[in-house]
Amino acid sequence: MKTIRRIFSYYGRYPKLAIAQLLCAILMTVMLPVFPEMSGRIYEEVIASHAEIEKTEYIAKKLESKEGNSNLAAAESVRGLVADVESDAYKSENARKVLLYTCIALAAFFGRDLFNCLRIFINNVFEQKAIFDLRSELYSKLQRLPLKWFDSKRTGDIMTRVAEDIPAMERLLIDGVEQGLIAVLQIIGVSAFLIWKDPVLGFTALAPLPLLAIGATIYTRNARDRHRDVKKYTGEMNALLSDNIAGVNQIKSYAAEADELKRFNKLSNKVQHTTLKVMKYWALYSPSMSFVNSLGYVLVLGVGGYRIITDPSVGTEIYLYFFTIMWALYEPISKLHGLNQMALSSKAAAERVFEILDTDDEIHADDGEILPQPVRGEVCFDQVSFSYDEIPTLHNISLKAMPGQTIALVGSTGAGKSTLVNLLTRFYEYDSGSITIDGYELNTLNKPSLRSNIAYVTQDSFLFNGSVRENLLLGKRDATDEELWRALDAANASQFIKELPSHLDTNVGERGVKLSGGEKQRVSIARALLKNQPILILDEATASVDSKTEKLIQDALDNLMNTRTAFVIAHRLSTIKNADIIHVLDRGRIIESGTHASLIQQNGKYAELSKQSFLNDSSLNE
Numbered sequence: 001m002k003t004i005r006r007i008f009s010y011y012g013r014y015p016k017l018a019i020a021q022l023l024c025a026i027l028m029t030v031m032l033p034v035f036p037e038m039s040g041r042i043y044e045e046v047i048a049s050h051a052e053i054e055k056t057e058y059i060a061k062k063l064e065s066k067e068g069n070s071n072l073a074a075a076e077s078v079r080g081l082v083a084d085v086e087s088d089a090y091k092s093e094n095a096r097k098v099l100l101y102t103c104i105a106l107a108a109f110f111g112r113d114l115f116n117c118l119r120i121f122i123n124n125v126f127e128q129k130a131i132f133d134l135r136s137e138l139y140s141k142l143q144r145l146p147l148k149w150f151d152s153k154r155t156g157d158i159m160t161r162v163a164e165d166i167p168a169m170e171r172l173l174i175d176g177v178e179q180g181l182i183a184v185l186q187i188i189g190v191s192a193f194l195i196w197k198d199p200v201l202g203f204t205a206l207a208p209l210p211l212l213a214i215g216a217t218i219y220t221r222n223a224r225d226r227h228r229d230v231k232k233y234t235g236e237m238n239a240l241l242s243d244n245i246a247g248v249n250q251i252k253s254y255a256a257e258a259d260e261l262k263r264f265n266k267l268s269n270k271v272q273h274t275t276l277k278v279m280k281y282w283a284l285y286s287p288s289m290s291f292v293n294s295l296g297y298v299l300v301l302g303v304g305g306y307r308i309i310t311d312p313s314v315g316t317e318i319y320l321y322f323f324t325i326m327w328a329l330y331e332p333i334s335k336l337h338g339l340n341q342m343a344l345s346s347k348a349a350a351e352r353v354f355e356i357l358d359t360d361d362e363i364h365a366d367d368g369e370i371l372p373q374p375v376r377g378e379v380c381f382d383q384v385s386f387s388y389d390e391i392p393t394l395h396n397i398s399l400k401a402m403p404g405q406t407i408a409l410v411g412s413t414g415a416g417k418s419t420l421v422n423l424l425t426r427f428y429e430y431d432s433g434s435i436t437i438d439g440y441e442l443n444t445l446n447k448p449s450l451r452s453n454i455a456y457v458t459q460d461s462f463l464f465n466g467s468v469r470e471n472l473l474l475g476k477r478d479a480t481d482e483e484l485w486r487a488l489d490a491a492n493a494s495q496f497i498k499e500l501p502s503h504l505d506t507n508v509g510e511r512g513v514k515l516s517g518g519e520k521q522r523v524s525i526a527r528a529l530l531k532n533q534p535i536l537i538l539d540e541a542t543a544s545v546d547s548k549t550e551k552l553i554q555d556a557l558d559n560l561m562n563t564r565t566a567f568v569i570a571h572r573l574s575t576i577k578n579a580d581i582i583h584v585l586d587r588g589r590i591i592e593s594g595t596h597a598s599l600i601q602q603n604g605k606y607a608e609l610s611k612q613s614f615l616n617d618s619s620l621n622e
């Protein structure tokens with residue numbers, strides 16, 4: 001119930017729309033009994049009295065057919081009475097009544113549909129506003145979540161929550177409120193009308209309600225888990241799909257299509273199986289409830305007939321009143337069953353959306369101290385330790401970078417180099433020790449303010465699906481074309497951009513697939529150059545390019561590093577040999593530190609790495 005209440009809280013954000021919608025629904029409901037009331041009146045006041053006349057004429061005929069003057073005289077006087085009643089004034093009065101009641105019924109139908117039209121319009125406006133709020137809230141939450149959270153989640157599952165679970169929640173908000181409100185009002189309005197017309201028959205019509213309520217309770221009790229399973233397996237199937245699409249090259253190169261199809265079908269089968277389970281119960285529940293509804297009609301038919309026979313105060317028109325409106329009592333009840341089904345599905349979806357919304361934000365995503373400007377770029381790690389999920393990864397790291405210095409981090413794979421720089425950007429929070437920038441403790445700083453002072457270039461530089469220009473502007477939102485070209489020049493990228501069909505406006509494709517690795521890298525360096533921040537992190541920035549491109553990128557990087565404090569992780573000697581200090585990491589610890597020359601002389605791990613192809617450069621033995 002808590003989840004449902006929370007879904008409906010979105011409704012409270014737009015009270016005016018909610019009230020307008022409620023008013024329209026009430027007015028629509030008020031119009032409902034008008035047609036049966038008018039039909040009843042025409043029957044009672046016009047048709048029934050006409051039937052009385054016919055009955056009287058029948059009596060006159062019977063009298064005439066009997067012998068005797070007294071019978072003839074009686075027949076004559078009965079005919080006189082009929083003639084009196086059937087005067088022109090009587091006929092025109094009846095015609096006036098028929099016209100009036102028909103017009104009132106027509107006006108009621110018109111009013112009902114007019115208010116319905118207004119209600120649908122208001123509902124749509126509300127729907128779009130609520131959906132917008134929900135999506136935007138979820139997206140903004142996703143941006144504020146710590147990287148650690150993403151490590152344990154699958155992209156496809158997150159996508160399912162945004163793309164499928166939100167619409168499922170919406171359905172309850174929109175159809176649930178719209179149809180549920182009307183259904184409840186209709187049941188109350190029509191029940192009141194029926195009880196007012198004839199209490200005994202009215203309660204007879206309502207007799208199936210307790211049975212329907214019991215049925216709904218039994219169905220609802222077990223349905224929650226069934227709906228949860230559908231959502232869970234749909235999320236898993238989409239997660240696999242998104243993984244496989246991202247890794248389609250690998251699947252093809254390992255000829256693993258058949259195996260992957262098997263894996264996909266296994267999950268798809270679970271989705272099918274759980275969905276069929278939901279449907280199976282629904283197939284039993286829905287017709288059973290419909291049968292209970294029909295019981296109501298049958299009861300009214302029987303009890304109504306009995307009452308007409310046994311109670312002289314009950315006229316035959318009672319059938320007319322009841323059967324012209326009872327649909328309006330049972331139709332919303334059926335609708336409520338459908339809504340029950342929808343509410344269960346929405347609830348399961350909402351739980352998945354709220355699970356994200358309830359996750360704790362990244363620390364200092366919005367608050368924390370602003371890093372005072374201008375930043376000089378003095379960085380100090382003091383006895384820093386860090387664990388991923390309780391697995392110790394960095395141990396007592398201490399190092400210092402003076403403003404403008406280049407610090408190189410080397411070490412075998414898995415030594416903890418990337419983790420170390422990820423602590424500097426606070427992608428992850430260090431467990432103990434201290435990291436400062438210009439003397440300010442990192443874990444007290446506002447994260448956007450910290451990160452806006454750091455430019456980060458990684459090996460798999462990510463370009464968004466947009467133009468070159470749009471990707472560059474991420475570095476500086478208001479950069480002019482002149483600035484963009486200057487940055488591209490410095491990144492040795494302007495030449496190939498000029499050769500692209502639409503230059504800066506060329507689309508780079510998803511993740512930049514339309515550019516080569518080296519080209520992507522240079523665009524991302526240009527982006528970092530535009531950002532022009534005092535601290536620079538280069539994580540394997542030249543690892544995947546040939547030596548000619550590497551030279552171009554290296555020149556670009558030299559331009560970047562000139563005036564900034566730079567942390568460089570590289571496997572190429574050319575990138576690190578000019579660093580002011582080189583730190584060698586091994587299993588999360590700094591084991592050697594010094595310049596290239598001093599470390600070679602030391603003849604330790606660094607010298608060993610240099611001798612292996614690890615620091616692969618022609619200048620290895622310089």
Ligand SMILES: Nc1ncnc2c1ncn2[C@@H]1O[C@H](COP(=O)(O)OP(=O)(O)OP(=O)(O)O)[C@@H](O)[C@H]1O
Pocket residue numbers: 151388389393411412413414415416417418419420
């Ligand atoms: N997000 C993560 N969650 C859990 N463990 C991680 C995560 N990222 C890295 N690790 C583990 O932390 C250790 C250090 O990884 P890190 O990426 O920092 O090494 P590295 O020195 O940069 O390696 P490489 O040179 O291969 O990039 C490794 O054992 C790795 O498996």
